[in-house]
Amino acid sequence: MKKILLSFAALSLLLAGVPIQAPAAAKNDGGAGAAAATLKMTFPRLEFDAVHPTPVEGIYEVVSGERIIYFVPRSQHLIYGEIWDAQGQSLTRARQAQMMADRIKDLPLEKALKIGAGKNEVIEITDPDCPFCRKASEFLSQRDDITRYIFFYPLTRIHPEAEAKVRYILSSENPEDAYEDVMRGRYDGRPLPDFQDNKQLEIHQEIVTGLGVRGTPKFWVNGTYLSGADLQAMEQLLDAGPKR
Known part of the structure; x- marks a missing residue:
C-alpha cells in the first residue's frame, strides 16, 4: 500500500500546475489525434503505436x-509510471493487460510449437537461453492440464547461442523432444546435432514483433497476460481454469 501511495503522490507532483482543459481539436476522439500530432512534434524520436485518452483529463495514454507511458500535451511532458485510482487499482496495468489480451485474438496458433492437450491454454514467448523462460518451462512441464503454444524470440545480443538452438528445435523431426533437451541445458556450450534449417524462426519473429513484444518470457494464461516468470500468478490462473 505504501508503494501505491508513493506512486500516486509522485504522479500528483508531476501534474501540479498543468492545465486540464482538453484540446479544442479532435473532440470526436477525445483529443487523441491532436495529442498524437503534438507528441510527434515534441518527441520526434519516440516510436509509438497509438494515443488514447485517459480518465485523467489532459493526460493521454x-x-x-x-509499454504504456503518458503524455501531457499542454506542458509537453512525458510521464513514465502508473495511474492509480482511489481504490488502489493500477489503471495502467489493467489497460496493458486488456491491450495485450486483445492482440492474441487472431494469433496463428498453428505456427506455434504445440505441447500438451490440457484444458488450460498457455501461449508463450520464449528464449531457450533465458533463465526465467527455463524456470517457467520447468513449472509448466510438470502439469498435465495445459495446452502450450510456444513462439520463439531469441535475444541474440545477450544469448548468442539462442538462435541456433531455436532453429534446431523448429527444424527437428520431433520438436517437442528437441525443445525439452534444449530447455534442460543439454546443448549449453556443446554442438547441436546436424539439422536442415526450415526457416520457421523467421515466421515466429514476425509474429512476436507484431504483438509488440520486445523481451522474454511473456505468457497468456487462458487469455490473461503475464509478463515475466510469475509462477504464483500463473498457478492461480491455471487452477482457476479457462474463462467461460
Missing part, C-alpha cells in the same frame, strides 16, 4: 509496443 501512449502505447509503444507492450
Whole structure:
C-alpha cells in the first residue's frame, strides 16, 4: 500500500500546475489525434503505436509496443509510471493487460510449437537461453492440464547461442523432444546435432514483433497476460481454469 501511495503522490507532483482543459481539436476522439500530432512534434524520436485518452483529463495514454507511458500535451511532458485510482487499482496495468489480451485474438496458433492437450491454454514467448523462460518451462512441464503454444524470440545480443538452438528445435523431426533437451541445458556450450534449417524462426519473429513484444518470457494464461516468470500468478490462473 505504501508503494501505491508513493506512486500516486509522485504522479500528483508531476501534474501540479498543468492545465486540464482538453484540446479544442479532435473532440470526436477525445483529443487523441491532436495529442498524437503534438507528441510527434515534441518527441520526434519516440516510436509509438497509438494515443488514447485517459480518465485523467489532459493526460493521454501512449502505447509503444507492450509499454504504456503518458503524455501531457499542454506542458509537453512525458510521464513514465502508473495511474492509480482511489481504490488502489493500477489503471495502467489493467489497460496493458486488456491491450495485450486483445492482440492474441487472431494469433496463428498453428505456427506455434504445440505441447500438451490440457484444458488450460498457455501461449508463450520464449528464449531457450533465458533463465526465467527455463524456470517457467520447468513449472509448466510438470502439469498435465495445459495446452502450450510456444513462439520463439531469441535475444541474440545477450544469448548468442539462442538462435541456433531455436532453429534446431523448429527444424527437428520431433520438436517437442528437441525443445525439452534444449530447455534442460543439454546443448549449453556443446554442438547441436546436424539439422536442415526450415526457416520457421523467421515466421515466429514476425509474429512476436507484431504483438509488440520486445523481451522474454511473456505468457497468456487462458487469455490473461503475464509478463515475466510469475509462477504464483500463473498457478492461480491455471487452477482457476479457462474463462467461460
